Amino acid sequence: TRSTRPQRLLKAVQKHATRGDPQSVISAIDHFCRHSEWAMNIGDEKGSILDSVVSEVNPEKVLELGTYCGYSTVRIARLLPPGARLITLEFNADYAAIARQVIIWAGLEDKVQLVEGASEDWIPRMKEHFGIETFDFVFLDHWKDRYLPDTKLMEDCGLLRKGTVLLADNVICPGVPDYLAYVRNSLSYKSCYFKSHLEYTKAEDGLEKSVFLG
Numbered sequence: 500t501r502s503t504r505p506q507r508l509l510k511a512v513q514k515h516a517t518r519g520d521p522q523s524v525i526s527a528i529d530h531f532c533r534h535s536e537w538a539m540n541i542g543d544e545k546g547s548i549l550d551s552v553v554s555e556v557n558p559e560k561v562l563e564l565g566t567y568c569g570y571s572t573v574r575i576a577r578l579l580p581p582g583a584r585l586i587t588l589e590f591n592a593d594y595a596a597i598a599r600q601v602i603i604w605a606g607l608e609d610k611v612q613l614v615e616g617a618s619e620d621w622i623p624r625m626k627e628h629f630g631i632e633t634f635d636f637v638f639l640d641h642w643k644d645r646y647l648p649d650t651k652l653m654e655d656c657g658l659l660r661k662g663t664v665l666l667a668d669n670v671i672c673p674g675v676p677d678y679l680a681y682v683r684n685s686l687s688y689k690s691c692y693f694k695s696h697l698e699y700t701k702a703e704d705g706l707e708k709s710v711f712l713g
């Protein structure tokens with residue numbers, strides 16, 4: 500039977516990228532998505548904004564919601580200091596299997612823990628299962644109707660601290676209106692918008708950076 504798009508993306512990485520070289524993995528995926536098949540990776544333009552926010556925060560503990568093929572996982576993990584850890588949640592087992600291979604090809608498996616399952620099951624278990632107190636940085640890029648409930652769940656589970664930075668993809672396209680209204684109106688967040696474009700297109704999209712104030 501016909502291969503899947505994530506399988507073809509992984510093949511492109513293994514063909515064109517150098518093992519252990521995260522930048523070559525990022526470039527191979529961007530080339531594949533720009534010239535062969537569009538895929539819902541954050542991409543190079545919004546990815547540069549992600550890079551700058553990660554570098555500014557310099558986080559020890561990172562949570563990513565929505566691994567997909569591991570593109571943003573690699574972008575974030577390559578910037579982390581030694582000893583820092585990224586936990587990335589993925590619901591779809593097929594996507595998780597591809598992402599594991601992409602992360603290994605980038606040589607970042609020691610910094611990344613890919614967890615399969617649903618956010619509502621795993622967020623309440625972060626402390627006792629992973630020994631996490633609070634996260635320094637959270638990247639939201641999973642199902643758009645889960646951004647708000649999962650943010651409230653992270654608050655309720657005490658996973659956010661004064662200064663934790665949330666960065667959300669797709670706040671314009673496909674859009675997350677309920678989440679945006681919440682972080683922009685809540686007294687518990689200081690929020691700002693980074694205007695950009697939907698990956699590999701000319702359509703507007705952007706990232707919302709929200710600092711939890713406790």
Ligand SMILES: O=C(NC/C=C/[C@H]1O[C@@H](n2cnc(C(F)(F)F)c2)[C@H](O)[C@@H]1O)c1cc([N+](=O)[O-])cc(O)c1O
Nearest residue numbers: 539564565567588589590591594616617618640641642
């Ligand atoms: O729908 C989009 N993204 C949805 C992304 C969804 C991904 O997040 C995973 N997930 C679900 N729950 C969890 C967790 F973590 F909760 F367990 C993880 C899903 O299995 C999927 O791999 C999207 C769409 C467009 N677009 O242009 O249509 C552009 C984009 O950048 C997008 O991100």
Ligand SMILES: [Mg+2]
Nearest residue numbers: 539640668669
């Ligand atoms: Mg996205």
